[in-house]
């Protein structure tokens with residue numbers, strides 16, 4: 090009659106509601122990091138009866154989420170946004186099973202290696218060049234232009250769709266659905282996720298008010314999945330299309346079920362890839378304002394290796410070690426997904442004397458891993474030199490080991506993201522001087538605290554972006570705006 094192994098420790102909660110009042114609604118990763126001092130690298134909380142394990146060390150995340158990924162790869166059951174609105178059709182919310190594996194296989198065929206993404210270089214380079222021109226024309230619309238470039242790349246890859254120069258109707262459709270899901274995916278945004286019984290309450294009862302958004306959210310999700318897909322089919326029918334992810338899969342005769350899978354896989358690309366790179370590239374402009382010496386050093390490297398007559402291209406990455414290190418530091422400084430996406434266990438497990446039952450949601454505190462002073466010296470400083478063995482005694486850990494998640498759920502777009510961020514950073518540094526704006530000769534000091542949320546973004550900021558020289562301006566203006 091041995092006692093069963095315990096669950097990982099954590100703050101003592103209240104009966105029934107557990108740790109609802111202990112877990113903050115904002116910046117949970119900072120609280121979890123602080124709690125690790127008391128509860129250790131693997132701890133737990135209980136939210137209204139749902140047990141969640143929080144991993145505060147990279148070693149534990151690797152031991153569980155990477156090495157035992159066959160049992161740590163399911164996703165949480167989200168009643169409102171997943172089941173009722175229908176976002177379970179997008180791979181990030183798929184349960185671990187055959188549909189998930191097939192979708193990942195299809196995504197991997199296009200984006201699953203550095204070489205596959207290298208083959209997309211002409212498209213990525215042309216799109217980032219257009220980004221430079223749009224920012225040059227209207228520097229105050231920086232964030233909108235970063236968003237447009239990310240959307241343009243994914244819409245071209247997924248559907249062969251070319252975004253319009255001004256407002257684009259397809260970008261607007263997908264952005265609307267995306268903004269709704271990110272608001273709704275905030276932990277505890279909908280009580281129905283914890284009390285599924287509420288789904289049977291009529292909308293006019295207090296417990297049923299959340300229902301008012303369902304129709305709009307469902308309509309917008311369907312539009313995001315269906316409208317670009319119909320576009321591809323129409324273009325194929327008239328025989329005029331740029332080959333893309335969807336058109337390639339439509340070459341075979343599809344059953345209705347297979348067609349649904351292809352459509353959802355294509356939408357998953359946009360869902361996973363639009364907001365994420367936007368955060369990193371926008372964060373780059375904020376970092377360059379705040380760390381001018383980093384900007385000068387990166388520009389000096391570009392000028393000496395590439396010269397000033399042409400823009401850097403993807404193949405130049407190896408020759409630009411400091412710019413490469415700068416891209417790594419962007420991923421580390423403010424990770425896009427500070428808690429990644431929770432993994433759920435599909436079998437019981439034991440680890441470090443603890444019993445972890447099937448169904449437990451496991452959160453990796455990526456933010457903590459990337460700000461751990463044992464791994465990164467002065468973790469709150471923005472210092473690309475930390476990744477160069479020429480600057481430090483030994484280079485610090487590559488943040489890509491954690492920033493893109495773990496195991497079988499690791500980001501399927503990571504090579505694309507890596508290439509896109511590099512191009513946006515290297516090309517912008519080649520032509521722009523990025524500074525804090527000044528009012529009456531006094532520089533404004535930006536807020537550098539990124540937002541809370543599943544995807545963490547830089548706060549709104551103003552930025553002065555000007556061509557570095559007349560030659561740089563000529564380079565920017567040479568962008569080909571007609572595909």
Ligand code: HEM
Pocket residue numbers: 180181182183243357358359360361362363365366369425426429430431432492493494495496497498499500501502503505506507510
């Ligand atoms: C800087 C950019 C990016 C970062 C930091 C990032 C990071 C992440 C992270 C942390 C996850 C969760 C992994 C896990 O659960 O362990 C994820 C999932 C995902 N990402 Fe990315 N990502 C980025 C860009 C992209 C791009 C460009 C695409 C697509 C083209 C993409 C598509 C996806 C998809 C579809 C998933 C869900 C995978 C699944 O649940 O199996 N991501 N990403």
